[in-house]
Amino acid sequence: MSAVAGVAAPAAADRAGAPGLAVQVVQRNLDIPWDLAFTDSTHYLLNERPGRLWLVNTNPAVPRQRVAADFSGVVTIASGGLMGMVVDPGFATNRLFYTCQTNRTPKDVRVVRWRLSADGTRAVRSGTPVISGIPLGNPHYGCRLLFLPDGSLLVGTGDAALASGPQSLTSLAGKILRVLPNGSAPRDNPWASATSPKRFVWNYGHRNVQGLAARPGTTQVFSAEHGPDWDDEINLVLKARNYGWDPKGPDGYNQDVPMTDLEKFPNAVPAKWTSGASTIAPSGISFVTGSAWGTYSGQLFAALLKDEGVLALALDAAGNVRSTAQVPELNDRFGRLRTVRQAPDGSLYVLTANGSTDQVLRVTPK
Numbered sequence: 353m354s355a356v357a358g359v360a361a362p363a364a365a366d367r368a369g370a371p372g373l374a375v376q377v378v379q380r381n382l383d384i385p386w387d388l389a390f391t392d393s394t395h396y397l398l399n400e401r402p403g404r405l406w407l408v409n410t411n412p413a414v415p416r417q418r419v420a421a422d423f424s425g426v427v428t429i430a431s432g433g434l435m436g437m438v439v440d441p442g443f444a445t446n447r448l449f450y451t452c453q454t455n456r457t458p459k460d461v462r463v464v465r466w467r468l469s470a471d472g473t474r475a476v477r478s479g480t481p482v483i484s485g486i487p488l489g490n491p492h493y494g495c496r497l498l499f500l501p502d503g504s505l506l507v508g509t510g511d512a513a514l515a516s517g518p519q520s521l522t523s524l525a526g527k528i529l530r531v532l533p534n535g536s537a538p539r540d541n542p543w544a545s546a547t548s549p550k551r552f553v554w555n556y557g558h559r560n561v562q563g564l565a566a567r568p569g570t571t572q573v574f575s576a577e578h579g580p581d582w583d584d585e586i587n588l589v590l591k592a593r594n595y596g597w598d599p600k601g602p603d604g605y606n607q608d609v610p611m612t613d614l615e616k617f618p619n620a621v622p623a624k625w626t627s628g629a630s631t632i633a634p635s636g637i638s639f640v641t642g643s644a645w646g647t648y649s650g651q652l653f654a655a656l657l658k659d660e661g662v663l664a665l666a667l668d669a670a671g672n673v674r675s676t677a678q679v680p681e682l683n684d685r686f687g688r689l690r691t692v693r694q695a696p697d698g699s700l701y702v703l704t705a706n707g708s709t710d711q712v713l714r715v716t717p718k
Contacts (some may be wrong), residue, residue, distance in 0.1 A: 368647065369646045369647035370645075370646050370647045370648050370664075370677070371644070371645065371646045371648070371717035371718055372681070372717070372718040373679070373681040373682075373715050373716065373717060373718065374681075374715070374716050374717075374718050375681050375682065375685075375686075375713050375714070375715050376412075376713065376714045376715075376716075377711050377712070377713060378410075378412040378701075378711075378712050378713070378714045379398070379408060379412070379416060379711060379712035380709070380711050381708070381709060381710075382398075382400055382708075382710040382711065382712070383400050383401070383402055383404075383707065383708045383710060384400055384401035384402065384433070384690075384705055384707065384710060385398055385399065385400050385401075385690065385691075385703045385704075385705070385710055385712065386399055386400070386401050386433070386434060386435045386436070386437070386690060386691065386703070386705075387399055387435065387436050387437040387438075387496075387497075387636070387690075387691055387703070388408075388437070388691065388693055388701055388703065388712070389437050389438050389439045389449060389693075390439070390693075390695060390696055391407070391439055391443055391449075391468070392444070392696075393410075393696040393697065394409060394410045394411070395407060395408065395409055395410065395472070396408050396410070396695075396701070397419070397437060397439065397449060397468075398416070398712065399434045399435075399437050399451065400434065401428060401431075401432075401433035401434055401435065402426075402428050402433055402434070403423035403424075403426040403428065403433060403434050404418070404423070404434070405418070405419040405421050405423070405434075405475065406418055406419060407419050407468075407472040407473075408712075410695070410697075412714075417472060417473065419468070419472065419473065419474060419475050420473060420474040420475070421466065421474065421475040421476070422476075422477070423453075425453075425455050425456050425457070426453050426454065426455070426456070427454050427455065427456040427459075428454075429454060429488075429490060430490045430491045431491050431493065432453075432454035432461075432488070432490075432491075432493045432495075433453065433454060434451060434453050435451075435452050435453060435454075435493065435495035435496075436451065436452035436495045436496045436497040436507075436508075437449065437450065437451050437452070437497065438450050438497045438498065438499055438505070440499075440533065441499055441503060446467070447467050447468045447469070447470070448465060448466065448467055448468075448478060448533070449465075449466050449468060449475075450463055450464065450465050450466070450482060450497060450505065450533075451463070451464050451466065452464075452494075452495040452496070452497050452507065453495070454488055454493060454495075455484070455488070458484075459488050460484055460485050460486055460487065460488050461486035461487070461488050461493055461494075461495060461509065461512075462481040462482075462483060462484035462485070462486060463481060463482040463483045463484075463497065463505070463507055463531070464477060464481050464482070465477065465478045465479055465481075465482050465533065466478060479534075479535075480535065481535070482505070482531055482533060482534075482535045483507065483524075483529065483531050483535060483552060485524060485549060486507075486509050486512075486524040486525065486529075487512035487514055487517060487523065487524065487525040488512060489510075489511075489512030489513040489514055489525070490513060491510075491513070492510030492511050492512055492513055492559065492560040492578075493509075493510045493512070493560075494507075494508040494509035494510035494558075494560055494561045494562065495507075495508065495509070495510075496508040496561060496562060496563055496564045496575075496636070497564070498564035498565070498566065498573070500530075500566065500573070501566075502538075503532070503533070504530050504531065504532055504538050505530070505531050505532070505533060506528055506529065506530055506554065506564055506573070506589070507528070507529040507530075507531065508528055508529075508558070508561025508562070508563075508564055508575060509524055509525055509526060509527050509528070509529060509558070509561060510525065510526065510558075510559070510560040510561065511525050511526035511558065511559050511560065511597065511599065512525040512526075513605055514526075514605070515599055515600040515601065515604050515605040515606070516600050518556060518557050518558055518559065518597045518598060518599065519556065519557060519594070519597075519598050519600065521543065521550045521553055521556060522548045522549060522550050523549070524549050524552065524553075526556060526557065526558045526559065526597060527552075527553050527554070527555065527556050527558060528554045528555050528556075528558065528561060528564075528575065528589060529552045529553060529554060530552065530553075530554040531552050537551035537552050541553070541554065542554065542591060542592035554589070554591060554592075555589065555590060555591065555592060555593045555594070555595060555621075556593075556594055556595070557593075557594040557595035557596050557597045557598065557617070557620060558575075558577055558595050558597055559577060559578060559579065559580070559597045559599075559611065560577060560578040561575050561576070561577050562576050562577065562578055562633075562634065562635045562636070563575060563576030563577075563634060563635055563636050563637035563654065563655075564576075564589070564637070565637040565638050565639055565652065566639075567639055567652075567667075567671070568639055568641050568650075572588060572589075572671050573588075573589040574586060574587065574588060574589060574624070574637065574652060574671070575587045575589050575637075576634040576635060576636075576637045576654055577595075577611075577634075578631065578633055578634075579611045579626075579627065579631050580607040580608075580611070580631075581607075581630070581631060582611070582627070582628065582629050582630060582631060583610070583611040583612075583623070583626045583627060583628065583631075584626065584627040584631045584632055584633060584634055585611055585612070585623035585624075585625065585626050585627075586623060586624050586625040586626075586634065586637075586652070586654070586665065586673065587621065587623050587624060588621070588624050588671045590621060593619075593620075593621045594617050594619065594620045594621070595612060595620060595621050596610065596611065596612035596613045596614065596616070596617045596620030596621070597609075597611055597612070597613070598613055598616060598617070611623070611626070624667075624671055624672060624673050625665060625673040625676070631658055632656050632658050632659035632663070633656060633657035633658035633659070634654040634655070634656055634657075634663065635654070635655045635656070635657050635689070635690050635691060635705075636654075636655045636690055636691030636692050636693070636703070637652055637653065637654045637655070637692065638652075638653055638692040638693055638694050638700070639651070639652055639653070639694070640652075640653050640664075640694060640700065641694065641698075642698040644698060644716075644717045645698075645717055646717070647666075648664060648717075650666075650667075651664045651665060651666050651667070652664070652665040652667060653665075653679070653692045653700070654692070655689040655690055655691055655692045655702065655703070656688075656689055657688045657689065657690065657705060658688075659683075660683070660684055660686070660687055660688055660689065661678060661679065661682050661683030661684060661685075661689065662678070662679040662682040662683065662689060662692060662702070663676055663677075663678060663679070664676065664677045664678070664679055681715070682702065682713075682715070686702075686704050686711065686713060687704055687705070687706040688704060688705040688706050689702055689703065689704055689705065690703045690704065690705035691703040695714075698716075699714050699715060699716045700714070700715040700716075701713070701714055701715075702714075702715060
C-alpha cells in the first residue's frame with residue numbers, strides 16, 4: 353500500500369513499540385457486513401447490508417445464529433441498506449439495540465429501535481423510529497451511530513447528493529445529529545427549541561460521515577468522512593459548528609469545491625487529518641486501548657475501503673494528529689475493510705466489505 357496522498361510517508365518510528373498482530377478469520381461467507389455491536393463479553397450482533405442480522409458467539413466454533421427480524425422495508429439501493437448499529441447502554445436489562453437503514457416507503461434514511469428476544473433468535477421493532485426523514489439520495493448515506501456517555505445518540509448522515517443539504521439547518525442531510533433514544537431532541541442541542549428538524553442538528557456542513565468514535569478518558573468524539581476525489585477527513589466533533597462542505601453551485605450539485613471551504617466559511621472547522629490529493633475512504637473508526645497494544649494503545653484505527661487496510665493515527669491531547677502509520681498485518685491482505693470495533697476482551701474485530709465472501713477478522717497483539 354502506498355503512502356497516503358497528502359500525508360508524509362510514516363517513518364519507522366511511527367510503529368516503534370507497536371506489537372506484531374495475529375489475524376484470525378472468525379466468520380466467513382457474509383455479504384457486506386456493515387457493523388457489529390457487542391451485547392456482552394462473549395456475543396455480538398452482526399448485520400449485513402442486504403438486510404440480515406446474526407447473533408454471534410466469540411467462540412468461532414459455535415455456529416452463528418440468524419436473528420429473525422422484519423427488514424422488508426430496507427431498500428438496498430447502491431451502497432444503502434442495513435448499515436450502522438449500536439446496542440443500548442442499558443441492553444443488559446432492556447435488550448434494546450438500534451439500526452440505521454435506508455427505507456423503501458417512505459423513501460428516507462431512519463434509525464429504528466429493536467428489542468432482542470431473551471434467547472436471541474428474533475428481534476421486534478420497539479415503538480416508532482427514533483428519527484426518520486433523513487434524505488435518501490444516491491449515493492451518500494452516512495448512517496454511523498454512536499452512543500455518548502450521557503445516553504444521547506449521535507447519527508452521522510450523508511449529503512444525499514443534495515446541493516443545499518449540508519448548509520441548510522432545516523435539512524438532516526450532511527449533518528451529525530444528536531437525538532435521545534425516545535426520539536426527542538436533547539435540551540442542550542444547539543437549536544433544541546426549533547420545531548423543524550433543526551432541533552436534532554449537532555453540527556453541519558458534511559459530505560458523508562462514515563465513522564464515529566469516542567476517545568476514552570476524554571469528552572472528545574471524532575468522525576471519519578469521505579471526500580469527493582480528494583480530502584477524506586478525520587474531524588473532531590464539535591457542537592453547533594460548520595465543517596465547510598457546500599456543493600451548491602449555479603448548475604446544482606457541484607463537487608469541485610473544497611471539503612472544508614475556509615474562504616467561504618472562515619469559521620469552519622478544519623480537519624484534524626486529511627488524505628490530500630486523493631482518497632482512501634476511511635469508514636468505521638475505533639480507539640484502541642490496553643497495554644498489550646503497546647504504542648498502538650490510545651491511537652485511532654480507521655478501516656479503509658479504497659486503500660484496503662487500516663490506518664493508525666496517533667493524536668495529541670487536543671486531538672491533533674501527530675503521526676500516521678499503516679497497520680501492516682491488515683493492509684492489502686483482506687480487500688476493502690468497513691469497520692473496526694474493539695471487543696470487551698481488548699481484541700479488535702474488523703469487517704471486510706468485498707461481497708458475498710466477506711469475513712469477520714479478530715486481531716490480537718502477539
